[in-house]
Amino acid sequence: MAVYTDVAEGELGAFLKHYPVGDLLSYKGIAEGTENSNFLLHTSSGSYILTLYEKRVERADLPFFLGLMGHLAYKGVSCPLPVTAHDGSVIGTLAGRPAVIITFLEGLSLRRPTATHCAEVGKALAQLHLAGADFSMTRPNALAIDGWRKLWDAARDRADEVEPGLAAEVDADFADFERNWPKDLPQGIIHADLFPDNVFFLGEKLSGLIDFYFACDDLYAYDVATCLNAWCFEKDFSFNLTKGKALLAGYK
Known part of the structure; x- marks a missing residue:
């Protein structure tokens, strides 16, 4: 299970007010992954992924990871984009963890690739x-x-x-x-x-x-x-x- 840090609905709703993503409709933890806590968010403006970075990921490395995603997307690589908060920041804090909202990509990961x-x-x-x-x-x-x-x-x-x-x-x-x-x-x-x-x-x-x-x-x-x-x-x-x-x- 890839949800190591639980997030209360009220706490999440307050966090989302700092971002241009609309109102929270629903959210659920995502089981896949081993490094961080991930949640699928449904808001009045669409679907997003919320990631809370656990201990293995260094906060000092986050600008590299998130900047790279933005750079690659600009160059035409299909990958998620970090959502910028109203104050211009990308990395926030939620439940005592560094937290980022990224755009949602449609698709499935494969167990039997051809x-x-x-x-x-x-x-x-x-x-x-x-x-x-x-x-x-x-x-x-x-x-x-x-x-x-x-x-x-x-x-x-x-x-x-x-x-x-x-x-x-x-x-x-x-x-x-x-x-x-x-x-x-x-x-x-x-x-x-x-x-x-x-x-x-x-x-x-x-x-x-x-x-x-x-x-x-x-x-x-x-x-x-x-x-x-x-x-x-x-x-x-x-x-x-x-x-x-x-x-x-x-x-x-």
Whole structure:
């Protein structure tokens, strides 16, 4: 469940008066997601998503994430737009959490994507990379080698409880990563989390990208590799070559 912080109706109604979204008609928590508390709002002017940022998301990173969404939307990428309050601010405070209202995108996330869907993902990823090329803000990738190392160091002492010899195996993998990680590949703004639950479709047509809260500066290949792993492997862990080729063909 992705509602970690509850919001009372009266508190939410007062919060919404600071935004040009009309009166609250109804709201409900959204189960999908793992990082923040999300609510679907229905107001007299339409539907919106309310996000309350929990502890893992740093408030200092929010201008990057929200600014990027606005920049990409301006460049033609279909993604949500933050709603600006009457006083010109974007980030508010609700229930003791940083809070943002964003526009609502129609569509469904897919559990069984086809090669056609994968081609659409490749096309959207290329569009995102091109559109982000002149975005002025920067943010390092918290889940590159340094970030993985921190996670591994926190878990290493118990790794052999999962499987004897696992600690030594992962240590060797890290040594290989650090020795051979590419440094001269094209890079720029990446999504870094473009899994199927962050992509919406209407039929076979991609309708939008969401959840930019891992976005950062890194190798474009990082994004491509993430998508190949997330979209092109079947439930029996076999790689679907047709889907992989379709995704790469779309990314051009």
